[in-house]
Amino acid sequence: MAEILVLVDHADGAVKKVTLELLTKARALGTPSAVFIGAGYEAGTAEKLAEYGAAKVYVAEDKDLDGYVTAPKAELLAKLVADTGAAAVLVAATAEGKEVAARLAIKTGSGVLTDAVDVSADLVAEQSIFGGSTVAHSKVTQGTPIIAMRPNATAPEAAPAAAERVDVSVELTDSAKLAKVVEKVVLPKGDRPELTEASIVVSGGRGVGSGENFAIIEQLADALGAAVGASRAAVDAGWYPHQAQVGQTGKTVSPQLYIAAGISGAIQHRAGMQTSKTIVAINKDEEAPIFELADYGVIGDLFKVVPQVTEEILKRK
Amino acid sequence: MKIVVCVKQVPDTEAEKRLLPDTLTVDRESSNPVLNEMDEFAIEEALKLVEAHGGEVTVLTMGPDGADAAVRKALSMGADSGILLTDPALAGSDAVATSYAIAQALGTTEYDLVILGSEASDARTSLVPAMLAERLGLPQLTFASKVEIDGTDITVNRLTDYGHDVVKAQLPAVVSVVEKINEPRYPSFKGIMAAKKKPVTTLDTAAAGIDAALVGAGAAATAVVDAAQRPPRSAGVKVGDDGDGGVKLAEFLSAQKFI
Ligand SMILES: Cc1cc2nc3c(=O)[nH]c(=O)nc-3n(C[C@H](O)[C@H](O)[C@H](O)COP(=O)(O)OP(=O)(O)OC[C@H]3O[C@@H](n4cnc5c(N)ncnc54)[C@H](O)[C@@H]3O)c2cc1C
Ligand SMILES: Nc1ncnc2c1ncn2[C@@H]1O[C@H](COP(=O)(O)O)[C@@H](O)[C@H]1O
Numbered sequence: 368m369a370e371i372l373v374l375v376d377h378a379d380g381a382v383k384k385v386t387l388e389l390l391t392k393a394r395a396l397g398t399p400s401a402v403f404i405g406a407g408y409e410a411g412t413a414e415k416l417a418e419y420g421a422a423k424v425y426v427a428e429d430k431d432l433d434g435y436v437t438a439p440k441a442e443l444l445a446k447l448v449a450d451t452g453a454a455a456v457l458v459a460a461t462a463e464g465k466e467v468a469a470r471l472a473i474k475t476g477s478g479v480l481t482d483a484v485d486v487s488a489d490l491v492a493e494q495s496i497f498g499g500s501t502v503a504h505s506k507v508t509q510g511t512p513i514i515a516m517r518p519n520a521t522a523p524e525a526a527p528a529a530a531e532r533v534d535v536s537v538e539l540t541d542s543a544k545l546a547k548v549v550e551k552v553v554l555p556k557g558d559r560p561e562l563t564e565a566s567i568v569v570s571g572g573r574g575v576g577s578g579e580n581f582a583i584i585e586q587l588a589d590a591l592g593a594a595v596g597a598s599r600a601a602v603d604a605g606w607y608p609h610q611a612q613v614g615q616t617g618k619t620v621s622p623q624l625y626i627a628a629g630i631s632g633a634i635q636h637r638a639g640m641q642t643s644k645t646i647v648a649i650n651k652d653e654e655a656p657i658f659e660l661a662d663y664g665v666i667g668d669l670f671k672v673v674p675q676v677t678e679e680i681l682k683r684k
Numbered sequence: 685m686k687i688v689v690c691v692k693q694v695p696d697t698e699a700e701k702r703l704l705p706d707t708l709t710v711d712r713e714s715s716n717p718v719l720n721e722m723d724e725f726a727i728e729e730a731l732k733l734v735e736a737h738g739g740e741v742t743v744l745t746m747g748p749d750g751a752d753a754a755v756r757k758a759l760s761m762g763a764d765s766g767i768l769l770t771d772p773a774l775a776g777s778d779a780v781a782t783s784y785a786i787a788q789a790l791g792t793t794e795y796d797l798v799i800l801g802s803e804a805s806d807a808r809t810s811l812v813p814a815m816l817a818e819r820l821g822l823p824q825l826t827f828a829s830k831v832e833i834d835g836t837d838i839t840v841n842r843l844t845d846y847g848h849d850v851v852k853a854q855l856p857a858v859v860s861v862v863e864k865i866n867e868p869r870y871p872s873f874k875g876i877m878a879a880k881k882k883p884v885t886t887l888d889t890a891a892a893g894i895d896a897a898l899v900g901a902g903a904a905a906t907a908v909v910d911a912a913q914r915p916p917r918s919a920g921v922k923v924g925d926d927g928d929g930g931v932k933l934a935e936f937l938s939a940q941k942f943i
Contacts, residue, residue, distance in 0.1 A: 378846065436824050436842065436851055437814060461845060462802075462810065462827055469814035470824075472780055478905025479779070481809045491909060496807070497701040501913050503708070509905035545823035546857075549839075550850040567942065591942065599863070609829075609843060609864065615805065616722070616863050624942050634698055638808075641917070645940060647933065653922075660917055663936045667925025675930020680943050683934065 369454035370423075371397040372447055374440075374467065375416070376459045380407025382415045384564040385459040387523035389516055390419040394526060395488050397454050398422045401530070402447060404440050405433045417530035419523060425535045432539075436546040437463065441470035443537045448475050448511050455490055460515035460619075461563075468513045477510025482619070484520035498634075499642035518563040519621050554608055559585075562594045562611060567624045568643070570596030570613055571606075572636075574629020574650065574669055578606040583673045584628060590680040596620065596640075598630045614639035628669045632657025649673065685739030685833070685855075687730040688795045689763065690786055690816075691723040693747045693754040694806040701806065708908035709776055709901070710806050712748070719754040722801030724761070724868035725861050729831060730799050731762045732866065737833060740764040742793060746774060746785055752884060759879035760871035766884035767793065773889050776901025779807075783815035785899050789892040790820070792885075795856060797838070802827050802860040813860035823853030826860040 371393040376383040386401070393399035401421040403412065408426050416424050425447060432439045444456060444467065456471065458464040460482050472479040483492035490512050494503045507513070562568065569591065571584040581595070588595045597607040599614060613620055615635040625643035630636060632648070632655055640646070641660055648661035649669045658664045665672050695701050699715035730741045743758040745751050746769040755766035769789045777785060790798065798820075800813045817824035825831075828840035829848065838857050842849045843864070871879070889896045897903060923932055937943050 436826070436849075438818070438824060441818070463844070465810050466814040466824070466826060469779070469811040470818040472811075472905070473783070473815050473818040476905075479811060480906055481811065496703075496911075499914065500700065500916075501703060501911055503703065503911040504909040505906055506909055507905060508907050542821045546825055546851050546853045548842075548849045549852050551844075552847040552850065554847040556846070591937075603864070608847075610845060610847070615808070616803065624937075624940075645942075646917075646920075647936070649929075649933075658922055659919070661922070662917075662920035663933065664920065664922040665925055665929040665933055666922060667929040671927075672925055672929040672933065675928075676933045676937075677930075679931050679934035680937070683938060683943055 369397040370400045370451045372453045372456045373399055373401050374458040375401050375403045380409050380412045385518040387419045388521050389457045391523045392486050393457055394420045413530050418525050418527055420526040420528045421530045422528045423531045423533055425533050427535050429536055434548055435544050437466045438543040439539050440467045442543050444471050445474040446537045455512040458515050460517045465515050468515050472513055475510050477513050478507035479513040480505050481515040483514050483516045495642055498638040560594045562618050565594035566622050567591045567593035568596050568620050568622045569593045569626045571601055571628050572598035572630030573600035581606055587673050587677045590677045598636050627657050628673055630657055631655045685737050686795045687797045688742045688744050689726050689730045690800045691743050691745050691754050692720045692804045693717045693751040694720045694804055697805055703911045708911055719757045720801055720804050722803055725863050725865055726799045726801045727758050727761050728866045728868040729861050755884055756879050759882045760876040768886045771888040773896040773900050777899045778904040778906050779809055779811035780905045781899040781903055783812050783819055785894050787819040788894045798858045800860045802862050817858040823857040825851055825857055828859050828861050829864040
């Protein structure tokens with residue numbers, strides 16, 4: 368069976384859940400080979416990739432691969448595509464993943480499909496477009512199909528394989544080294560689940576009123592084991608970091624449950640959350656557009672409703 | 685400094701978007717076309733850079749005949765000139781072909797910097813800026829929330845999953861911006877009047893040096909097989925809060941097995 372290259376999304380070796388989803392999907396398309404770029408490849412990393420079915424892991428640890436914006440990763444992948452004759456390349460549909468895919472597509476003369484929620488054995492991708500209002504099936508008609516899959520779209524399933532380590536490197540061209548990363552600013556990440564991976568997300572908007580007030584959103588999130596999200600209004604006001612932004616220019620989330628508190632439901636916000644399974648809205652304005660999407664809406668003051676529901680959840684636990 | 689801003693005309697943000705049933709391409713007729721919102725941030729950033737460092741701003745769009753409206757809007761915000769790349773042969777181009785066409789059109793003008801939006805609101809792929817950088821062999825400074833220029837040095841903050849990267853390069857470069865970067869200005873009445881007199885060059889594929897066989901629906905590297913509209917979400921339950929809104933919500937969550 369042909370190899371399917373899966374670009375590993377990781378933070379210093381800690382494999383993100385989306386990678387396990389990609390490996391799960393890749394098994395139906397061929398033999399999955401994980402591609403690990405950067406530092407931090409350790410026993411735990413290998414174990415995780417093995418557990419979810421990576422037959423091989425191409426490990427590329429050269430610091431330069433990580434020290435410049437996306438181009439080096441695309442060069443390494445292009446080399447692997449040529450060397451392995453891979454049948455497809457799967458990446459996570461994150462900003463970084465999509466840009467690596469973009470450059471790889473030009474290098475290999477291939478088409479790229481973004482925001483896939485599923486891929487069938489014949490490499491037809493299902494895409495949820497226009498904020499989830501349309502389901503399209505698409506395929507790549509030239510080159511090696513490159514498919515960017517949206518996190519949380521499928522459930523990862525274990526199916527152990529060898530994860531045989533194969534060290535790889537590439538002689539980078541000068542043009543891959545034009546945009547140098549001179550500093551990485553890493554914001555502290557709490558122990559809440561990652562936004563795009565979480566099965567429950569609780570988001571706050573302008574109605575929350577201040578950064579301090581986000582504590583009540585966090586308390587509800589913690590009672591549910593949820594991730595915390597925010598609208599652009601809340602992020603721009605400086606109440607919550609930008610990585611928490613849900614929407615067109617933030618993260619697209621598709622959890623089992625999405626709770627929006629003090630969020631009006633502007634089209635740009637809806638674009639990032641309307642494929643959530645169950646949607647709950649808390650808003651004091653009965654006319655807020657978020658209620659059009661909500662399976663359950665409470666018209667009320669979030670400063671009363673949110674603490675009460677939190678207390679009630681803790682009581683019932 | 686010469687800056688080219690790439691802008692796209694898209695269906696109205698608020699309108700329901702759909703694919704045409706016969707061609708499976710975005711229906712651009714049934715709603716008002718507008719300038720892609722994100723591209724207003726790109727225009728604003730270009731105007732600010734030119735205000736600080738001198739130079740001029742050209743806006744470039746590839747689209748149907750009527751896409752000159754997007755160019756005019758940019759001109760009314762303060763851009764100096766426009767390029768409209770339009771040709772029936774370009775219709776149905778995917779990101780791979782669009783980036784090729786834009787790269788060729790850029791070859792007809794001079795520039796130190798190309799600025800794009802980080803995402804068009806219709807297809808939402810975020811592919812074109814990185815593809816363009818790859819094709820032009822220029823530094824890719826994308827998802828920028830801050831841009832600084834000092835001589836030929838350019839430094840941006842690139843938003844990432846974990847915070848941001850500080851990225852440095854030399855001009856010429858390709859930048860894409862996020863909506864955190866600035867607050868786009870509104871065109872003034874004077875700006876709107878002045879825009880009418882600003883030069884707009886129209887290019888077809890031949891004039892831009894584009895091989896027509898490499899663009900358009902026929903050349904696309906991807907194809908939509910089928911598409912269906914999802915039934916709209918059915919309206920749910922809406923309750924008022926008579927002091928027990930939180931309790932009622934907990935009951936709902938419990939019934940749905942979330943607690
Ligand atoms: C290019 C572009 C990209 C964008 N991208 C995004 C994006 O990715 N994500 C995003 O979210 N937005 C995005 N936006 C912004 C979007 O258009 C809205 O401005 C934003 O979503 C509004 O945030 P909000 O709902 O928190 O604020 P508002 O619209 O101000 O809504 C606040 C809501 O809180 C309610 N409220 C106030 N007080 C209380 C209370 N005590 N109890 C209960 N309810 C209360 C109000 O009734 C109101 O409905 C983008 C805009 C542009 C132009
Ligand atoms: N047809 C086009 N003409 C000019 N610029 C475009 C076009 N398509 C995309 N762009 C630019 O590329 C950015 C990202 O678009 P996309 O990759 O399609 O999400 C947009 O914000 C524009 O700046």
